Amino acid sequence: GNSVTQMEGPVTLSEEAFLTINCTYTATGYPSLFWYVQYPGEGLQLLLKATKADDKGSNKGFEATYRKETTSFHLEKGSVQVSDSAVYFCALIIGAGSYQLTFGKGTKLSVIP
Amino acid sequence: DTGVSQNPRHKITKRGQNVTFRCDPISEHNRLYWYRQTLGQGPEFLTYFQNEAQLEKSRLLSDRFSAERPKGSFSTLEIQRTEQGDSAMYLCASSKPLAGELFFGEGSRLTVL
Numbered sequence: 001g002n003s004v005t006q007m008e009g010p011v012t013l014s015e016e017a018f019l020t021i022n023c024t025y026t027a028t029g030y031p032s033l034f035w036y037v038q039y040p041g042e043g044l045q046l047l048l049k050a051t052k053a054d055d056k057g058s059n060k061g062f063e064a065t066y067r068k069e070t071t072s073f074h075l076e077k078g079s080v081q082v083s084d085s086a087v088y089f090c091a092l093i094i095g096a097g098s099y100q101l102t103f104g105k106g107t108k109l110s111v112i113p
Numbered sequence: 114d115t116g117v118s119q120n121p122r123h124k125i126t127k128r129g130q131n132v133t134f135r136c137d138p139i140s141e142h143n144r145l146y147w148y149r150q151t152l153g154q155g156p157e158f159l160t161y162f163q164n165e166a167q168l169e170k171s172r173l174l175s176d177r178f179s180a181e182r183p184k185g186s187f188s189t190l191e192i193q194r195t196e197q198g199d200s201a202m203y204l205c206a207s208s209k210p211l212a213g214e215l216f217f218g219e220g221s222r223l224t225v226l
Binding site: 042 | 116144148154156157161163204214216217218219
């Protein structure tokens with residue numbers, strides 16, 4: 001079956017620190033990969049995505065590269081802000097017409113001033 | 114442009130009672146999804162509609178759960194004879210076909226006493 005494994009949190013960083021949240025996956029097919037973010041009191045929002053190997057998704061200073069050889073999609077940001085405090089979910093979907101996202105357990109990030 | 118709307122946002126009920134949640138998707142989206150999220154876990158797929166047709170149901174959706182989308186617009190998720198294990202956040206999402214990106218509502222939190 002398909003599964004996503006994320007590094008466990010919580011992660012606490014000082015403002016302007018470098019962020020990495022690890023994500024690895026197992027998939028029966030050729031997945032598209034996503035990072036979703038959930039800010040306190042809000043719904044899940046798509047942060048970035050990548051649909052094929054070596055693609056780099058980027059948004060709001062966050063980046064993640066689809067690495068087929070290591071089955072990974074690590075999330076990075078060079079300088080975090082307090083406003084980045086949220087729960088981050090790595091997810092995958094198999095096939096363009098598919099409907100079932102498989103999520104990791106989420107990683108809670110807290111950024112302190 | 115309104116997003117995905119879910120009601121009620123929070124429901125507290127006694128074990129054995131029935132509850133119903135409503136989801137209004139983004140108007141031009143013909144795909145609608147229900148997910149369940151328990152504390153410390155990522156969302157788990159429950160069921161999926163394309164227009165009014167329910168095309169897939171997870172094994173997580175026991176016989177006490179029923180979902181409908183009668184006119185291909187809003188959807189309801191009913192849980193009969195609630196159990197404490199049903200306590201969770203119920204998330205609704207919608208998408209266009211083949212788009213890959215799901216847009217999530219803020220969720221309906223169920224607490225079963």
